[in-house]
Structure formats: C-alpha cells, structure tokens
Amino acid sequence: MGTPTRSSLIAVVLVGADVMLFSRITEDPKYTSWVTYPVNSIVVVLASVPAVPLLIWRRRAPVIAFLVLTVHDLLLTCVLGTRPVLTPMAALYTVSSRRELRTTLDCLAAALAVHGLAVAYEVYPLTPAERPLDSLLIATFLTFCDAAAVLVGRWAANSRIRERHLIAERSVAVEAERLRIARELHDIVAHAVTVMVLQSAGARRAMATEPARAQKAMQAVEDVGVQAMAELRRMLNVLRPVQGAVDNTSIDRAPRLSMLTDLVEQVRTTGVAVQVDSSGRPAPLDHSVDTTAYRVIQEALTNVTRHSGPGSSACVRLRWSGTALEIVVTDDGAGTPLSRAKDMSSGLGLVGLRERVTVIGGSMASKSLAEGGYQLTAILPVTTQAGP
Known part of the structure; x- marks a missing residue:
C-alpha cells in the first residue's frame, strides 16, 4: 500500500473514530450540554469530513494543517457538540516529529486550550458536586x-536524525574502504607488473645469446606473479569470506618489514642495486603500521625500477627511535628508465601512499634531488594512535 493511500486510510479511520466515540451520535441524551437542539447524524458526519484532507495534507505543512484543524475542532465543539480527540493527536504528532521543539510546545498549548473547551462541554450538564472530579479526570x-502525541513525535524525530547520521557514517565508511582497497590493489599490482615487465624485457633481449639468463628472468616473472596472486587472494578472502567465516589468518599474512629481504631481492633482479641500512633499536609495530612501512618501501622501489630503471642504485634507510620509525628511500636516477614508464603509472601511487600513512598517524614527503634521483621520506609511529 503506497504512502498516499495509507495516509488517506489513516485519516478516514481517525475521523470516523472521533465521530463514533466523541460526538452526539453515540452519547446518552441525558448528558447533552449547551448544544440542546437536535443534531442529525449526517450533519455531524459531513461537518467532520473536512478533517480528512487536513490530516492527509499535514505532512506537507504540519503547523498550518494543525492550526486549521484546531479551529475546525473548536467550531465542531461549539456548534455541534463534537469533541475530536484522535485527529488533533495525529496533527500534533506530525508537528512534533517534523518541527522544532518551540513550535511543538506552542501547538501543544493550542491543543490543550481546545481540549479545555471540551472539558467544559463535558461537565456542563453535571451537578456542581460532580464537576470538580469529572473535570480533573477528563482534563488528565x-x-x-x-503529551503522548508530543513525546512519540519527538522520539520519531530523533530516530530520523539518528538514521541520517548512521547513513552518513556508513557512506564515509564505504568511501574509506573503497580507497583502502584501491590503495591495496595499486600497491600489489603496480609492483608486480613493473618487475614482471622489466624481467620480461631482459629475458627477450637475452633469449638468443644467454638462454640461461633468460630462463632465470622468466622464473623471476613466475615467482612475482605467484606472489601477487597470493596477495590478491589474501585481500579477497578478507573482503569476501567463504560461508560467512572471516579468514583471520589473512591479516597475519599481510606484508611486513620482515619480508623486506624478499622485496629487495626482487628489485635487484631487475638490475637496480639496492642497499638497506638500519640504525637504532627496532621496536614491535602494530599490524597496520608494519604493513604500511612495507608498502612505503615497496612503492618507492617500484618507482625507482620504473622511472630510473636498470643500472640505478637505491638506498633504503630505516631509522628507529623511541616513538617513530623514519623510512628514507633515495635513488641516484642513473639508470635507464622504461620507455613506457608513463603508460605503466596510474599517477595515484604517492597519493594513495600518503593517505595510507596519514591514516595511521604518520607523515610523508617526497622530492627530486638536485644531483639527480628522487627521495621519499616517511615517519611512522611506533606506538599507534587513532588517526583522523
């Protein structure tokens, strides 16, 4: 049932219930108040009908609909002796759920004033001894x-606000996860493809004259491809758990600094000389920081193989302090860059890397060196704190 149809049905039911329960159609004649002349049932029904479109329209203009309905109820009470209860409650609920508290309280005062007239109508035919108690009971x-209409309306309004906040938070979380996946895919694929292209190019050149060297290069291509597929499988296991069970071991298999030796060996097979220098006392790192440190070095060395190429030299320096790990990757730019380096670059590697570093509370900077080459510096927290 659509919203307009449902609103119409609710309006008809509320008005019908008011007519049957709180009008002269069903009341005992001995309790007739100041409206003493006979009132036809058809007249009461027709006079109550205007409340139906007002209730249907109340969502578009809650305050106006409530005020018009209040005046209408006032006239029904004074002229026909009908004292609506449910229809003003519905209108007051809509005001409370869709307007600010000050407006709601003003409308509540108007509703109580009209119901005060209804109380006067009810106790008018009673004896002076009966009026105080009956007035108290009816007014209560x-x-x-x-009051119930107002409270339920405020609860509904707060529920909508909470729902909007949850939707906004969910959108932010989805966007953050999308960026994280994009960064992870870039780091995995960019490094693997760059190494595989360099090894394939070397194998092609050495195939005729140095078949053993070409075979070794193709073996390296195979190894890098297998490693890249393993990393992609790890990521997919986290994103799409089998039969609803999350593979927690996937987190433990994420790249870490302990795998730096294998990464350096892969880069060296492409013809780039890599030196690793560590100073200070290494400290345990949080999983996210450990993986980020590995990705920083991986992206930096991938850029060296892509833009400086075989024949260049790179130095990876790890400087440990009490609260931070500083990573400095420098190359001399003296190699032969790939002829299609621009085609292999997405242009988003450093952007994604900076986002990754910022999330864990670190910082990153990169610059071209005057003597040639490039330098990337990242400072990562040893004790992780919640990032922005």
Missing part, C-alpha cells in the same frame, strides 16, 4: 493524550 485524560 486529554492532557495525557496530547
């Missing part, structure tokens, strides 16, 4: 109804 009932 009507006040409870109006």
Whole structure:
C-alpha cells in the first residue's frame, strides 16, 4: 500500500473514530450540554469530513494543517457538540516529529486550550458536586493524550536524525574502504607488473645469446606473479569470506618489514642495486603500521625500477627511535628508465601512499634531488594512535 493511500486510510479511520466515540451520535441524551437542539447524524458526519484532507495534507505543512484543524475542532465543539480527540493527536504528532521543539510546545498549548473547551462541554450538564472530579479526570485524560502525541513525535524525530547520521557514517565508511582497497590493489599490482615487465624485457633481449639468463628472468616473472596472486587472494578472502567465516589468518599474512629481504631481492633482479641500512633499536609495530612501512618501501622501489630503471642504485634507510620509525628511500636516477614508464603509472601511487600513512598517524614527503634521483621520506609511529 503506497504512502498516499495509507495516509488517506489513516485519516478516514481517525475521523470516523472521533465521530463514533466523541460526538452526539453515540452519547446518552441525558448528558447533552449547551448544544440542546437536535443534531442529525449526517450533519455531524459531513461537518467532520473536512478533517480528512487536513490530516492527509499535514505532512506537507504540519503547523498550518494543525492550526486549521484546531479551529475546525473548536467550531465542531461549539456548534455541534463534537469533541475530536484522535485527529488533533495525529496533527500534533506530525508537528512534533517534523518541527522544532518551540513550535511543538506552542501547538501543544493550542491543543490543550481546545481540549479545555471540551472539558467544559463535558461537565456542563453535571451537578456542581460532580464537576470538580469529572473535570480533573477528563482534563488528565486529554492532557495525557496530547503529551503522548508530543513525546512519540519527538522520539520519531530523533530516530530520523539518528538514521541520517548512521547513513552518513556508513557512506564515509564505504568511501574509506573503497580507497583502502584501491590503495591495496595499486600497491600489489603496480609492483608486480613493473618487475614482471622489466624481467620480461631482459629475458627477450637475452633469449638468443644467454638462454640461461633468460630462463632465470622468466622464473623471476613466475615467482612475482605467484606472489601477487597470493596477495590478491589474501585481500579477497578478507573482503569476501567463504560461508560467512572471516579468514583471520589473512591479516597475519599481510606484508611486513620482515619480508623486506624478499622485496629487495626482487628489485635487484631487475638490475637496480639496492642497499638497506638500519640504525637504532627496532621496536614491535602494530599490524597496520608494519604493513604500511612495507608498502612505503615497496612503492618507492617500484618507482625507482620504473622511472630510473636498470643500472640505478637505491638506498633504503630505516631509522628507529623511541616513538617513530623514519623510512628514507633515495635513488641516484642513473639508470635507464622504461620507455613506457608513463603508460605503466596510474599517477595515484604517492597519493594513495600518503593517505595510507596519514591514516595511521604518520607523515610523508617526497622530492627530486638536485644531483639527480628522487627521495621519499616517511615517519611512522611506533606506538599507534587513532588517526583522523
């Protein structure tokens, strides 16, 4: 059932219930108040019908619909002796759920004033001895109804606010996860493809004259491809767990600084001389920091193989202190760069790397050196803190 149809049905039911429960159609004649002339049932029904479109329209203009409905209820009470209860509750609920608290309280005061007239109508035919108690009971009932409409309306408004906040937070989380996956894919694929292209080019050149060297290069291509597939499989296992069970060991298999030796050997097979220098006392790193440190070095060396090429030299310096790990990767730019280096670069490697470093509370900088080559510096926290 669509929203307009549902709103129409609710409006008809509420108005019908008010007519049957709180009008002269079903009340005992001995309790007739100041409206003493006979009132036809058809007249009461027709006079109550205007409340139906007002209730349907209340979502578009809650305050206006409530005020018009309040005036309409006032006229029904004064002229026909009908005292609506459910229709003003519905209108007051809509105001409370869609407007600020000050407006809601003003509308509540108007509703209580009209219901005060309804109380006067109810106790008018009673004896002076009966009026105080009946006035209290009826006023308490009507006040409870109006207060309930306001409270439920405020609860609905707060629920919508919380829902919007949750949707916004979910969107931010989805975007952050999308960027994380993009960074991870870039780091895995860019390094593997660069090494494989260099090894394949070397194998092609050495195939005729140095078949043993070509065979060794193709073996390196195979090894790098297997490693890249293993890393992709690890990431996919985290993103798409089999039968609802998350593979927690995938986190433990994420690249770390302990795998730096294998990374350096891969780069050396492409013709780039790599030296690793570590100073200070190494300290345990959080998983995310450890993986980020590896990715920083991997991206820096991938850029060396791509833009400086075989024949260049690179130096990886790890400087440990009490609270931070400084990584400095420098190359001399003296090699032969790939002829299609630009085609192999997405242009987003350093951008994604800077985002990755920032998330864990670190910092990164890169620059071209005056004597040639490039330098990338990253400072990572040894004791991780929540990043922005």
